[in-house]
Amino acid sequence: MEKILEVQDLHVRFTTYGGTVQAVRGVDFHIHKGETLAIVGESGCGKSVTSNAIMRLIPNPPGKITKGKVLFKGQDLTKLTEKKMRSIRGVDISMIFQDPMTALNPTLTIGTQLVEGLKQHRKVSDSIAMKKALEMMQLVGIPNPEERMKQYPHQFSGGMRQRIVIAIALICEPELLIADEPTTALDVTIQAQILELFEKIQEVTGVSIILITHDLGVVAKIADRIAVMYAGKIIETGTKREIFYQPQHPYTQGLLNSVPRLDTKGKLQPINGTPPDLFSPPLGCPFTSRCPLAMEVCNKVYPDSTRLSDSHAVDCWLQDERAKKLLATMVTNKR
Amino acid sequence: MLRYILKRLLIMILTLWIIITLTFVLMTSIPGSPFTSDQTSNETVQQNLEKHYNLDKPKYMQYLLYLKSIVTLDFGPSIKQPNQTVNDLLGRGFPISFELGIVTVIVAVISGITLGVLAALRHNGIIDYLAMGIAVLGISIPNFILATLLIQKLAVDWEIFPVATWASPMHMVLPVLALATGPMAIIARLTRSTMLEVLTQDYIKMARAKGLAPWKIIIKHALRNALMPVITIMGTLLAGILTGTFVIEQIFAIPGMGKYFVESINHRDYPVIMGTTVFYSAFLIIMLFLVDIAYGFVDPRIKVTKKEGE
Ligand SMILES: Nc1ncnc2c1ncn2[C@@H]1O[C@H](COP(=O)(O)OP(=O)(O)O)[C@@H](O)[C@H]1O
Ligand code: SF4
Ligand SMILES: [Mg+2]
Numbered sequence: 001m002e003k004i005l006e007v008q009d010l011h012v013r014f015t016t017y018g019g020t021v022q023a024v025r026g027v028d029f030h031i032h033k034g035e036t037l038a039i040v041g042e043s044g045c046g047k048s049v050t051s052n053a054i055m056r057l058i059p060n061p062p063g064k065i066t067k068g069k070v071l072f073k074g075q076d077l078t079k080l081t082e083k084k085m086r087s088i089r090g091v092d093i094s095m096i097f098q099d100p101m102t103a104l105n106p107t108l109t110i111g112t113q114l115v116e117g118l119k120q121h122r123k124v125s126d127s128i129a130m131k132k133a134l135e136m137m138q139l140v141g142i143p144n145p146e147e148r149m150k151q152y153p154h155q156f157s158g159g160m161r162q163r164i165v166i167a168i169a170l171i172c173e174p175e176l177l178i179a180d181e182p183t184t185a186l187d188v189t190i191q192a193q194i195l196e197l198f199e200k201i202q203e204v205t206g207v208s209i210i211l212i213t214h215d216l217g218v219v220a221k222i223a224d225r226i227a228v229m230y231a232g233k234i235i236e237t238g239t240k241r242e243i244f245y246q247p248q249h250p251y252t253q254g255l256l257n258s259v260p261r262l263d264t265k266g267k268l269q270p271i272n273g274t275p276p277d278l279f280s281p282p283l284g285c286p287f288t289s290r291c292p293l294a295m296e297v298c299n300k301v302y303p304d305s306t307r308l309s310d311s312h313a314v315d316c317w318l319q320d321e322r323a324k325k326l327l328a329t330m331v332t333n334k335r
Numbered sequence: 336m337l338r339y340i341l342k343r344l345l346i347m348i349l350t351l352w353i354i355i356t357l358t359f360v361l362m363t364s365i366p367g368s369p370f371t372s373d374q375t376s377n378e379t380v381q382q383n384l385e386k387h388y389n390l391d392k393p394k395y396m397q398y399l400l401y402l403k404s405i406v407t408l409d410f411g412p413s414i415k416q417p418n419q420t421v422n423d424l425l426g427r428g429f430p431i432s433f434e435l436g437i438v439t440v441i442v443a444v445i446s447g448i449t450l451g452v453l454a455a456l457r458h459n460g461i462i463d464y465l466a467m468g469i470a471v472l473g474i475s476i477p478n479f480i481l482a483t484l485l486i487q488k489l490a491v492d493w494e495i496f497p498v499a500t501w502a503s504p505m506h507m508v509l510p511v512l513a514l515a516t517g518p519m520a521i522i523a524r525l526t527r528s529t530m531l532e533v534l535t536q537d538y539i540k541m542a543r544a545k546g547l548a549p550w551k552i553i554i555k556h557a558l559r560n561a562l563m564p565v566i567t568i569m570g571t572l573l574a575g576i577l578t579g580t581f582v583i584e585q586i587f588a589i590p591g592m593g594k595y596f597v598e599s600i601n602h603r604d605y606p607v608i609m610g611t612t613v614f615y616s617a618f619l620i621i622m623l624f625l626v627d628i629a630y631g632f633v634d635p636r637i638k639v640t641k642k643e644g645e
Contacts, residue, residue, distance in 0.1 A: 055544060057540065057543055057544060086546045086547075086548065087546060088546070089543070089544055089545065089546035090544060090545040090546035090547075091546060094544065094545075095541075095544040097537050097540065097541060097544075099537060102536060102537040102538065103537045103538055103540075103541045104538055104541070105538040105542070105556050105560070106538075106560070106634070106635070106636060107559050107560055107633065107634060107635060108555070108556075108559075109635075116545065116547065116551075116555075117545040117546065117547070120545070120546060120547055120548070120551070121546060152635040152636070154635070154636050165541070168541075168545070169544075
């Protein structure tokens with residue numbers, strides 16, 4: 001399958017008065033055409049920074065992409081001029097933000113906000129833009145689109161606003177949609193509706209979706225593949241099946257144990273401790289201080305990525321061939 | 336909408352009535368009468384004059400007569416210059432004061448917003464520090480001091496602009512500068528801080544994610560929202576500029592309403608005091624009303640047309 005986006009060794013830093021925050025510390029992942037990739041992780045682990053870095057929307061200063069590539073259909077976005085990048089934003093790659101209550105400009109009508117991207121990039125006439133806007137409003141399921149286009153954001157509910165934000169993101173028919181916690185700010189029932197809308201949109205348009213979330217319920221519903229992020233790194237990737245049924249990283253296992261599931265019968269185990277400070281992240285595995293299985297090597301050296309299948313990879317010493325041998329000898333020596 | 340306007344109109348009339356009453360009370364309680372400074376007048380002349388201007392009548396009658404003159408918009412002749420009616424003075428002075436005021440407002444708003452936006456876009460840069468430095472000076476120096484400084488430097492020492500009076504655009508520069516700097520500074524600071532806040536909003540990020548050009552994001556998405564607080568304080572600023580014209584007109588010997596107003600108080604010229612006060616108050620009240628209406632136009636969330644409780 002064609003890789004539409006490939007992120008290689010991405011590093012992002014923020015220079016602040018308090019020091020340098022290493023928000024993203026070497027992230028690799030890719031997404032295929034028509035696929036939904038979920039990036040999961042606790043808040044503060046660098047999910048938003050990663051997605052903003054792809055769009056080159058990191059505020060600079062203080063932020064900067066210090067290393068790595070973002071290959072969109074083979075073209076490295078980190079090398080583009082700002083002007084060229086503008087012609088990609090909203091056209092080839094679109095973004096949806098967490099809070100629909102603040103993502104729309106309160107002083108402009110929905111119609112204006114819908115068509116402005118189209119008019120900027122496609123130079124279409126007003127009537128064609130309006131037609132396209134109506135089409136999008138229908139696609140995302142807004143009743144009476146013609147009337148509603150003349151209204152302002154405050155006249156819509158949160159769920160409706162998120163539908164509008166989605167319509168805005170899709171109006172130029174992008175190939176990749178990055179949704180940063182698109183359902184976090186919504187009621188549970190509305191969340192389900194929005195997730196269904198994503199599925200429908202993908203069916204109709206074939207768009208690839210990077211879905212960023214800290215909610216495994218959301219992931220379980222619509223992701224094809226999952227990347228688990230921790231302290232600025234992706235520590236495990238795999239298909240939904242692999243991550244949910246054969247999680248190999250202790251952090252992934254911990255995450256899964258901390259959400260209610262039918263088979264755990266209410267025994268929830270939160271992960272103790274807190275993620276490391278990104279001002280001075282540890283040299284070794286960042287999960288060491290919280291990991292029940294941590295070994296001496298973990299604290300000193302970051303584990304290499306171990307491939308478990310074509311789609312499944314994990315950064316953990318427990319899966320490393322060398323460590324496995326070592327463990328085996330230790331066990332035999334004890335006997 | 337009609338209901339709202341009617342309600343506002345009622346409140347405006349009530350406000351005006353309170354101002355008139357207060358002015359009347361204050362005016363008549365200042366010691367002295369319009370004729371005390373006249374050397375020529377003797378007892379009988381003074382009595383005749385008082386009779387002529389109804390000043391011999393009881394206070395409440397005088398009050399009612401003033402109210403009547405306001406309702407009929409006929410303030411009668413001036414006491415000091417009996418050959419002129421108050422309406423004549425207003426008709427002559429108002430256009431000049433209005434010109435001074437409106438040019439000041441335009442200069443203050445345009446330069447204030449520009450300065451504020453530039454400062455916000457170059458946040459913590461040299462332009463920012465420069466603009467805010469100017470703003471702090473503008474706020475802390477009172478307009479009459481600035482006026483004298485400007486006259487001394489630009490008119491007397493360097494002879495670039497005329498010292499006083501009101502004849503050509505060159506004559507307008509110094510008084511407008513003196514009057515506009517304060518409000519400009521306030522607008523600049525406010526625009527900067529709201530602009531900085533607006534620029535961090537999600538909808539600005541979303542506009543960037545749409546791939547819009549930077550100038551479009553600033554003008555269409557940021558500025559409009561950043562200007563709301565500026566519109567809110569416009570009422571206060573207008574009041575400040577209006578009272579500022581009294582002082583500035585005195586300093587620059589501009590024959591506007593402010594001059595008549597100040598003179599009328601010095602001379603206890605009751606009809607002129609009443610006429611100018613009513614005129615100034617009515618003008619300001621109407622301006623504040625217009626500012627409120629404008630606010631509704633810029634911010635769709637505020638609907639003046641909506642009934643209360645809706
Ligand atoms: N503008 C910024 N300045 C300084 N630090 C930032 C900035 N934006 C994000 N960070 C830091 O980067 C880290 C990752 O943040 P983020 O990507 O927003 O996390 P999340 O996974 O919750 O989306 C956090 O430690 C945060 O403090
Ligand atoms: S590398 Fe070590 S500390 Fe990190 S998750 Fe694996 S076992 Fe735990
Ligand atoms: Mg986030």
